[in-house]
Amino acid sequence: MDSEETRGYRAFLKQSVWCLTSQYQVSFSFFFLFFCFVFSSWSFFFFQIWWAAGIMFQDITTLLLDHKAFKDTVDIFVDRYRDMGISVVAGIEARGFVFGPSIALAIGAKFVPLRKPNKLPGEVISEAYVLEYGTDRLEMHVGAIEPGERALVIDDLVATGGTLSAAVRLLERMGAEVVECACVVGLPEGQRRLDGKPLYILVEPRLSVNY
Ligand SMILES: O=P(O)(O)OC[C@H]1O[C@H](OP(=O)(O)OP(=O)(O)O)[C@H](O)[C@@H]1O
Numbered sequence: 330m331d332s333e334e335t336r337g338y339r340a341f342l343k344q345s346v347w348c349l350t351s352q353y354q355v356s357f358s359f360f361f362l363f364f365c366f367v368f369s370s371w372s373f374f375f376f377q378i379w380w381a382a383g384i385m386f387q388d389i390t391t392l393l394l395d396h397k398a399f400k401d402t403v404d405i406f407v408d409r410y411r412d413m414g415i416s417v418v419a420g421i422e423a424r425g426f427v428f429g430p431s432i433a434l435a436i437g438a439k440f441v442p443l444r445k446p447n448k449l450p451g452e453v454i455s456e457a458y459v460l461e462y463g464t465d466r467l468e469m470h471v472g473a474i475e476p477g478e479r480a481l482v483i484d485d486l487v488a489t490g491g492t493l494s495a496a497v498r499l500l501e502r503m504g505a506e507v508v509e510c511a512c513v514v515g516l517p518e519g520q521r522r523l524d525g526k527p528l529y530i531l532v533e534p535r536l537s538v539n540y
């Protein structure tokens with residue numbers, strides 16, 4: 330039988346051990362959550378690198394070095410859209426800006442830049458979209474187009490079609506009629522997300538290349 334003193338000591342010990350254990354529990358939970366957070370951030374980061382690493386990037390800058398090829402590219406678009414009553418050429422940042430203004434000038438249309446977030450100075454409307462390697466947003470100035478205007482969307486390349494779809498949604502929210510989307514390069518899956526909107530592409534690259 331424990332003495333009064335021993336019982337008191339046991340009770341004290343039990344209490345302090347519990348306190349100690351709960352402290353450990355709290356610290357352990359904290360470190361566990363912290364570990365989960367760090368692990369998930371890093372795995373997401375590496376997942377993105379791994380994901381992006383599997384993408385074969387197509388680049389149009391070499392085309393721009395060849396005056397004839399560059400001019401022919403613009404001329405093909407101009408011939409196609411000259412007599413379609415198009416008053417707006419909407420170019421997607423960044424490489425849609427390379428082709429869009431020349432086409433707009435040649436067919437007598439205005440050029441409307443669709444820009445990445447927080448670049449346009451005035452009031453904007455915006456649309457989010459998903460890319461092969463992340464998400465992004467496109468913005469357009471409110472008042473850049475009038476309802477009922479006929480628009481062409483131009484970009485260098487279509488892959489999943491997410492960017493073009495966001496561009497179409499922006500224009501349609503402002504009341505424009507999107508006649509067609511046009512790109513120099515079309516990856517094979519590019520037409521998937523265009524919701525039936527016509528897409529005109531000049532080249533469809535092979536996805537495996539032997540260098
Ligand atoms: O069909 P999608 O899967 O939507 O991808 C196509 C988009 O990706 C590229 O631009 P990117 O987003 O790399 O931006 P950048 O032109 O500013 O480099 C390309 O110029 C298109 O705009």
Ligand SMILES: Nc1ncnc2[nH]cnc12
Pocket residue numbers: 384385386387388460461486488489516
């Ligand atoms: N494969 C690709 N090459 C160049 N730009 C891209 N944007 C999205 N996918 C792309």
